[in-house]
Amino acid sequence: MSMRMVRSPARDASAAREENARAPRIPDFGRRLRELFQPYRAKLVLTIALVLVTAGLTVLPPLLTEQAFDQGLFPAGGPDLPRLAEIVGAMVLVWVVSQVLGVWQTWLTATVGNGVTASLRERLFTRLQQMELGFFTRTRTGVIQSRLQNDVGGVANVLSNTVSSVVGNTVTVIAAFVAMLLLSPPLTLIAVVLLPLLALVQRRVGQRRARIATKTQESLSELSAITQEALSVSGILLAKAFTRQRQETARYTEESERQLRLQVRQEMTGQGFFATVQVFLLIVPALVYLAAGVLLVGGDQGITAGTIVAFTTVQARLTWPLMGLLRVALDLQTSSALFARIFEYLDLTPAISDSPAAVPVPSGPALGRVELDRVGFAYPAAEGEPAEPILREVSFVAEPGRTVALVGPSGAGKTTVGYLVPRLYDATSGTVRFAGVDVRDLSQDSLRASIGIVSQETYLFHATIRENLRYAKPDATDAELEEAARGANIHDTIARFPEGYDTVVGERGYRLSGGEKQRVAIARVLLKNPPVVLLDEATSALDSVSERVVQQALEAASSGRTTIAIAHRLSTIVDADEILVLEAGRVVERGTHGELLRLGGLYARLAAEQSSERADAQPA
Template sequence: MQDASRAREEAAKAPRIPDFGRRIRELFQPYRGRLALTIGLVLVTAALTVLPPLLTQEAFDQGLFPRGGPNLPRLAEVVGGMVLIWVVSQVLGVGQTYLTATIGNGVTASLRERLFTRLEQMELGFFTRTRTGVIQSRLANDVGGVANVLSNTVSSVVGNTVTVIAAFVAMFLLSWQLALIAIVLLPMLALVQRSVGQRRARIATATQESLSELSAITQEALSVSGILLAKSFTRQRQETERYTAESTRQLQLQVRQEMTGQGFFATVQIFLLIVPALVYLASGLLLSNGAAITAGTIVAFTTVQARLTWPLMGLLRVALDLQTSSALFARIFEYLDLKPAITDAPDAVPVPTGSALGGVEFDRVGFAYPATPGQDPTPILTDVSFTVRPGASVALVGPSGAGKTTVGYLVPRLYEATAGVVRFAGVDVKQLQQESLLGAIGIVSQETYLFHATIRDNLKYAKPDATDDEVRAAAEGANLHDTIAKFPDGYDTVVGERGYRLSGGEKQRIAIARVLLKNPPVVILDEATSALDSVSERVVQEALDAASAGRTTIAIAHRLSTIVDSDEILVVDAGRIVERGTHAELVRLGGLYTTLWSEQSADQAAEESFAEA
């Protein structure tokens, strides 16, 4: 019952690729010149490899055993011809190997780059619903899995096909009766091969999905955050068990994939190995009936037939590999065919300059996450309207999950509004070029991402051509320069994986310095101090004040003490703006903001009292 269920599951995952042949040909299109040269070399090499067996017949019948005794001059000519053919074949083989390696690795690199480019184009929502390890597996395991097929398929198919055809022609020229014996079962082998290939393709799909899961587990468990979490809750053994379970499944799938078809190939080899014996038997029967078959013919025929074994096996294996790799190509093409949900309109324009630059307007905006199968869309925002003048500051406050961050992410189109209009500099953001829009906005989020690189490199990510003076000015503006100066390597200090060698406040100030270096007209601060202690908060808040000076600022705040000086405060609850005004106006109103302010004021007083004690 379990095996039947597993078979149905694998059958449901069998890959189907529309226009598979056309899409594979398109991958090789940039290399068509080299490909033509490779095919030419393969044709010549394959044709040359069939000549030595024919020369073998000549060596036997005209050189070693002619009437009247051995003919040494003729034998020397034939042997010389055989040696020359093998030398030329090997020289051509070296050139062929270079070309196939260049083409195959070029196509693989192009495929990987196209896949990475497409992923970079995807909207933020794609990455929030897809595990990082799964994405990494598509780039590494899936593309790596087809690399060998891309490198060797063309030369193998062409070379082995020509060799097999030439061998059959030579066999029929030598003896059509013996040739029929050698090929009688080949059509049946081809049918069996197709069935085996379909089974391996289904197993390959499950294998790649298991590899994706292994990559996801590795990425989650062995990241700095994952290790810290596992150690904090003493879950190392459970994480190891989770990885071991998937690794065991991967092992079983790999073994099944390797073993599927081994019986078929064993049968093929048995057939090809017993053919010479059948040829000897058939030759005896033909000779006893007066057929004109010489010893040279029999030796040459069996030599040709022996040389047929590996090319024929090669063709069958390539056909099997192509069917198996179709599972990998299906997964790769699935990602290549992804359509970004957020794209530039055909008539999109750059962000306009002028007095309106920095102005933001929400006009009855709504947002809902896309519906999952069988469920309705999840509404997050409803009828949100407000205006931020250029250079003004607006704060969004409210309970967790109210939709504050979503409001902020709608401005740079990290998410797309599903109702109403979001305007930037007086223009609907859907009519602005995304690169121009994002270039005009700086974002400081609660969780700062730093690369495993130097502080200088992390700062210059905002402006790669920035001078050292510009980098230092940005660091000084973020209250960071003096801290950096205390490190032994200064700006060349490596921050470690995700910046774990730095404190939370130091990481946040690097994020702020990056925004200062970028120098955008609009800054979005997404709870940039909520995870910091009071001392770090004060330092970071000073840096945030510097980043906000002279810029339009949208601050998403958890700690209300950081936004009391905002020009306007919007209180968001359940996806709606329920209150708006200055800090003083909202406190007097006696609504949700007053409640939040009272709670936080009491908590802060308790903290200060505890600190004094």
């Protein structure tokens, strides 16, 4: 049956927005972040140590500045040049050491952050590879790509800089605060009195930015989906065939402008807050000068010119780390939406997985035997709706080396039967057996390694013919490639290409004709050399000339193998050992071609219709 549904882009966009709007919160966020950093714990510890040392060194120059003023430039007995030279030398040494440690710290931070980002992306890709086929029929490719690229890319900066920024800025703020207290407790109180209020405001701003970030990533997903659909070879052909380029451009432009508005909102949210914070922190030195004057007039003898200079210098050391902490806190709140989307995919549980006791496909005389015993199947329905059965009580046995064909009108369930054998879907009732074992008790890798699939929609990578063939057997020799190509009746065609087997086939193989693509796919299956071959309407999209050539290749692929052939054109399966006729998910007739014609039922009517169509197509 057909697996494709017509979907509205607007409806897809609405569904995506609803999905993102109800995205789950991240359980135990801190633990999960620690797990990401676990493989890099040694480098992380060294990074933190360097950050602590560097942060500690940043408060030494202001203290040395106080000594330079009070002991070198303006001591009681006049300038002391030797002492001043010692202090200046110490300041230079501190700056040089800080910069050297800073470069080392940057390298470690980049290594750890980018390593964690790459690991996160790889784990996400691995999880998606494990998902069942149904997940990909429900989810647009562009949305999946956006999770891998935009969402993971969006947290890369947080993963790279958060640890060092938080530790470094925290230590610097604490050290600066302690230094300020040592210099003058009253001036310190004036400098930090409003900081708790700023922290509360920052939290509100972060919550708002997190909401905007969710909408921004949702829009990026939609843009990726539109791009993937509209700019693929198939999408371009469709748009040109129906002159829909302007509408596709308008659809992309509309979402792009929405993305622009969201990006601007995200950038501007909090700018007023940070401007207020910066103004406050910049006027603090002026308030310190005023307060120092009041204290001096009041007779405070503990404040000197060196104290005031050192205090304002330390206060400047407090300003930027404090701003950095506020920005990191804001980034963490903003990126929480991205982490939620990433962990949502990482937490997906494949609907089809190996059982703990799964075994490899057993060898022996039963290898290649396929049996369906009273099998029923229904695709998962929307929440609150009943599942509509697609297959009902389907039973048959394909013995090793024999061919069983499935025919019937569109929507009868033929393709679904084929997908149950390699466990692309699991039967909802009954049993599917392979080599005498329930397929749910076999490991998926060994099961699918034993089955070769040639579908109507042949997929070839944008690579050479040689690389496409070796996808089935990476270590295949050139002689094996040629043998498989000859068996698929495509070697002579390849040999006529200027670059032979090194010819690049183009996106989805569009540089090859339909028949050529199909024969390359058949050669790929021959190279795999499985005991069972599944042919899913492999010639239905071809003209009669190409069909004859491909049919010869299919006969080579079927030779000596169990073959399950899903056919639209009955002329391709007249020699099948058994033909099953499906209607509305049930087997309504079975037998050989001759037996079914004599029965005069559905198969005979289908054969008569196709015979009439071929007669009408003949030139007068």
